[in-house]
Amino acid sequence: MRGLIAGFALALAGPLAAQVPVAPSPYVAPSTDFIEIPALQVDLVLKAGSDRVYFSGNDFGLTVSARATLAAQARWLLVNPEVRALIEGHSDQRDTREHALAIGERRATTVRDYLVSLGVPPVRLNVTSWGKERPIQPAPGDYGIDRNARVVTTIIR
Amino acid sequence: MLKFALLALALLSSAAIAQEAVPASQTIVVPPVGKGVPTVMIPPLATPTVKDTSAGSTATIGLQVAQVIAADLRSTGNALVIGPDNVRSYAYPEVTGPLFSSWRTLGAKMLVTGFVQARQDGRLTVGCYLYDVGTARELARKGFVVDADEWRRGAHRCSDAIYTGLTDKPGMFDSRIAYVAESGPAWERIKRIAIMDADGSNHQFVTGATATAIGPQVSPDGDHIAYTAFVNRSPQVRIVDTSNGAEQPLISNAAMTFSPAFAPDGQRILFSMAVNGNTDIYALAVGGGTPQRLTVTPGADTNPSFSPDGKQIVFESDRSGSPQLYVMNADGSGQRRISFGGNRYGAPAWSPSGDWIAFSRADAGGSGIGIMTAAGTDEKLLTQNGLDDGPSWAPSGQMLIFHRPDPATGRNALYTVPIAGGDPRRVLTPQDGSDPSWSAVQQ
Numbered sequence: 024m025r026g027l028i029a030g031f032a033l034a035l036a037g038p039l040a041a042q043v044p045v046a047p048s049p050y051v052a053p054s055t056d057f058i059e060i061p062a063l064q065v066d067l068v069l070k071a072g073s074d075r076v077y078f079s080g081n082d083f084g085l086t087v088s089a090r091a092t093l094a095a096q097a098r099w100l101l102v103n104p105e106v107r108a109l110i111e112g113h114s115d116q117r118d119t120r121e122h123a124l125a126i127g128e129r130r131a132t133t134v135r136d137y138l139v140s141l142g143v144p145p146v147r148l149n150v151t152s153w154g155k156e157r158p159i160q161p162a163p164g165d166y167g168i169d170r171n172a173r174v175v176t177t178i179i180r
Numbered sequence: 181m182l183k184f185a186l187l188a189l190a191l192l193s194s195a196a197i198a199q200e201a202v203p204a205s206q207t208i209v210v211p212p213v214g215k216g217v218p219t220v221m222i223p224p225l226a227t228p229t230v231k232d233t234s235a236g237s238t239a240t241i242g243l244q245v246a247q248v249i250a251a252d253l254r255s256t257g258n259a260l261v262i263g264p265d266n267v268r269s270y271a272y273p274e275v276t277g278p279l280f281s282s283w284r285t286l287g288a289k290m291l292v293t294g295f296v297q298a299r300q301d302g303r304l305t306v307g308c309y310l311y312d313v314g315t316a317r318e319l320a321r322k323g324f325v326v327d328a329d330e331w332r333r334g335a336h337r338c339s340d341a342i343y344t345g346l347t348d349k350p351g352m353f354d355s356r357i358a359y360v361a362e363s364g365p366a367w368e369r370i371k372r373i374a375i376m377d378a379d380g381s382n383h384q385f386v387t388g389a390t391a392t393a394i395g396p397q398v399s400p401d402g403d404h405i406a407y408t409a410f411v412n413r414s415p416q417v418r419i420v421d422t423s424n425g426a427e428q429p430l431i432s433n434a435a436m437t438f439s440p441a442f443a444p445d446g447q448r449i450l451f452s453m454a455v456n457g458n459t460d461i462y463a464l465a466v467g468g469g470t471p472q473r474l475t476v477t478p479g480a481d482t483n484p485s486f487s488p489d490g491k492q493i494v495f496e497s498d499r500s501g502s503p504q505l506y507v508m509n510a511d512g513s514g515q516r517r518i519s520f521g522g523n524r525y526g527a528p529a530w531s532p533s534g535d536w537i538a539f540s541r542a543d544a545g546g547s548g549i550g551i552m553t554a555a556g557t558d559e560k561l562l563t564q565n566g567l568d569d570g571p572s573w574a575p576s577g578q579m580l581i582f583h584r585p586d587p588a589t590g591r592n593a594l595y596t597v598p599i600a601g602g603d604p605r606r607v608l609t610p611q612d613g614s615d616p617s618w619s620a621v622q623q
Contacts, residue, residue, distance in 0.1 A: 056412055083457075109413065116590070117542060119526035119569060120394055120615065121439035121452060122496060122503055124408075124415055125459035125480030128436055132457030151414045152436060152454065156392055158366055158590075 057109055063178045071095035078172040083130045096176050097141035109177040110135045112152040116171055127152030134174045221288035222250045222263035228272045231298035233328040241331050242296045248335035252353045280316045288313045292342055304328050308338035310345040320345025352576035353378055356619045358396040358405050362612040366590055373407050375422055380608055386420055398619040399442050406440035417451045439482045443490050450484040461495055474512035485530045494528040494537050507554055518556030527570055531577050538571040538580050549582050551599055562597045563604055575621045583614040
């Protein structure tokens, strides 16, 4: 979220595609492999409509609107061949912590497989899961309408 | 609850009432004391000769040990504790020869005596005894040598001996609780592994504030903690030495690993690994080697927990479509489902006695903590309609610790609940707390 906001500020100040290194969050182990590119993340959101798709309950199937979003993301990835994407799965606050990690990985894998089916080379896609450790809706909501159950396509170098 | 405790105390001496009065500002209420629990009197421990040690005089330590024993026993609700303040002290010879008629007159059903003696080498000999005042019989005794600065641990060992004498159950006070200390905003929570004595003392952080760390599991010997950290944005099981903070990944490849669990002998560790949308449970020798895959069914198999004899494993799986509890043999054979119905079951933990499996159960009203047998029978909910999760057994097998998020803010706190039933009791931690793991009693 924070990266996205910073990205908007940069997008207004300079060229959209400028590759700006991001200072790692002080609370997350510094990453040597995955470096976010906020300006391109903003571009993905603008061109594909969203950088994320939502799920419900224990489900990991893709809805019609999720498929449309991912098709647009796949097109974006194909016209930006120099970047990779980290497919980050998140889960419901109502899952047990460990089940949430497994479900996040399963959802992220579903998204990766769909992107691959649309022609994105698998080597450009990395799958991970945050379980329920990075909620966007912190208080546990009613099961099934929780907006935390999502997969985010994060553009990385 | 408080009213009942005060009513019960009105029957006792005025000195006892003064001792038990709860200050208005105190928010932690002593748990309700059920009918029929014994009145246990705990005077200050005696000392044969008052001597100064590195931790103070033996007389002062005698009072402090009695205070810790009293606090430990009060926390269980299994005893109506009087003392050590406002209870008459006694001389050294009365440690092993109490004047029972005198204690009987004061209202004691049970009496705890003991002594603190300074040794030549600077350490302390601590002895403690539990007597049935009515029958003038000794029910328990424990004696040991501790460093003067570790007198508190000695007190917990006394508490364990006395608790076992009172209840016939294993002790639980000389043990530690690992948990996740939480701070910061919800979307970027700082989560660190911390460990403390069972009574909340000796609190220390085990991991730093730079990585998100979750799900600690204390090794049977209490020296190591297995937990999951996010390394390079991916979950990874790591093992940390609690004495010096040295840590390393359980397996050193990039696979997504989480949900560790130690075998009762400490020689093997179970964990979940997610590969291509499928999460299975694996076993690995602590010293290394090749992981052995125990589950192969498509779905998410997580939260393994060994039976105390090491022969079986209970785990959570959604292979049926919703999360449920399953039991298998330690080699992965004989997998069978033990929870049924429309509810979601998770986070199973096998009890130290082997009789029970604790779990969290989510239904339309929320989630609560419960227990059932390994055959899936005699299910009983201990908490309901909250968002409770993550149960872990006290070494006594009579109590569970779990975390409860505040329904409005999602902020977690630790609570205990007796398996016999009763109100959950808040466990105070310096920061918000989740994912508790209660160690075995230390050897």
